[in-house]
Amino acid sequence: MDIREDLRDVSGQIARLLALSNVFAENNKYWAHLKNDEDFNRVYRIPEKDRYKVESIYADGRDMAIYMMDALAEINFNYARYPTLTSIIEGFQNTWVYGNYNKETPDIAKEICSTYDIDLWSVRQMFKLFKDQEKLLAAVRATLAMLQNSNLYKEENGMPTQEKHPHQINLTGINSSSININSDGASAAVNQTYNEPAVFSEIITAIKLQGLDPIIEGELIDNTHMLAAGHKSGTFKDAYIDFMQNVSAHITVFGAFLPALSALL
Known part of the structure; x- marks a missing residue:
């Protein structure tokens, strides 16, 4: 994919977005399918005074x-909408x-269905899809935070820039084999039926058990969602590099998970 010329300095993050x-485009199609081709039409069984609360999830x-x-x-x-990185x-x-x-x-939608003892498969799938999209929003937040810390953003806003250093992150897997994050071909494939590796939810659980400042906890969780989204969208290598840089101050939280993450490369 060609990235617009003026954003080449942050091409990795732009490619992820x-x-x-x-x-999200695939999700849009799935929302339509769940509403029109499954059992969502049975939502009429819920009284009108509460039905809209279920329809709102769609x-x-x-x-x-x-x-x-x-x-x-x-x-x-769209240069009119986004003329600069700052915009x-x-x-x-x-x-x-x-x-x-x-x-x-x-x-609320889930609760209303339970209240009226109505089990709609489509609503259960919509609930999961909504939650999955919230994880994608977290990935976008983390990526935008990285862009705001980039030299390009700082140049646009007259701020001091940082000297660029090549990103080189190496780690040793369980079998002691060295894995170079810069290696070509270390990207995840995107399958039509995607099952998210359990390691991402395990990392989030570990973060929540640390008793960290809520702001720091939120940032670490957003970065984990960014990493998970990178795996799903096929940009895991770049997401992993960014993830390791972003969480370096709290790397002890993630040490136990590095072998599992390296296995995904």
């Missing part, structure tokens, strides 16, 4: 997918990315 756009979830697939895709070609970063403020929606929507 474009890959996430593709994931409305909000699909709106999120449509907005994010378009907003992320346009980064690479890209600022463009996602006050949007889905930073929680500008009712986060209780999926839980």
Whole structure:
């Protein structure tokens, strides 16, 4: 994929955002399928006074997918909307990315179905899809935070820049074989039926058990979601490099998981 010329210095992060756009695009199709081709039409069995609370999981979830697939895709070609890197970063403020929606929507839908003893497979799938999209939003947040720390962003805003150093991260796997993150071909494949490796949820559980400052905890969890999204979208190598740099101050939290992560490369 060709990245627009003025963003080449941050091409890795831009490529990740474009890959996430593709994931949201696939989700948009799945939302339509769940509503039109499964059992969602049986939502009529719920009294009208509460039915809209279940219908909202579809409305909000699909709106999120449509907005994010378009907003992320346009980064690479819509100069009117995103003339600079700064405009890209600022463009996602006050949007889905930073929680500008009712986060209780999926839980309310699930609760209403339970209250009326109505089990809809489509709603269960929508609940999972909504939660998965929230993880993608976390991945976008973490990536935008990296872009805001880039030299390109600092140059645009008249801030001091940092000397560039080549990224070289090596680690040793369980069998003592060295793994070079810069090696070509170390990318994850994207399957139609994707099962997220358990290591990502295990890392998040470990983070929550550390008793860290809530802001730091949130940043580490966002970075973990970014790593998981990179694995799903096929950009795991670059996501891993960024992840290791972002969490380096808290690497002891992740030490036990490095062999499992290296196995995914």
